[in-house]
Amino acid sequence: MTSIYVCIGSGCHLKGSYQIIDKLKKLLASTETPGEIKLAASFCQGCCTEGVVVKINDELIKNVSPDNITAIFEEKVLKRA
Numbered sequence: 001m002t003s004i005y006v007c008i009g010s011g012c013h014l015k016g017s018y019q020i021i022d023k024l025k026k027l028l029a030s031t032e033t034p035g036e037i038k039l040a041a042s043f044c045q046g047c048c049t050e051g052v053v054v055k056i057n058d059e060l061i062k063n064v065s066p067d068n069i070t071a072i073f074e075e076k077v078l079k080r081a
């Protein structure tokens with residue numbers, strides 16, 4: 001099981017958390033095993049100036065944007081480097 005938490009604290013919200021959640025929902029729907037990936041929102045992760053912040057399992061990923069989320073998803077979740 002892989003857990004993805006997208007920060008929806010005010011700093012990250014202003015930088016587009018919800019666009020990232022939308023994109024992740026579409027990416028999840030296109031995977032073969034969506035039931036093995038949990039997508040949730042989180043509160044502030046403490047690095048607001050580097051948002052949007054996404055936590056994948058125990059790894060905090062900063063500066064996530066709608067432009068790089070697909071590559072991050074493929075590398076970190078699908079393990080396609």
Ligand code: FES
Nearest residue numbers: 009012044045048
């Ligand atoms: S609001 Fe996202 S890290 Fe603080």
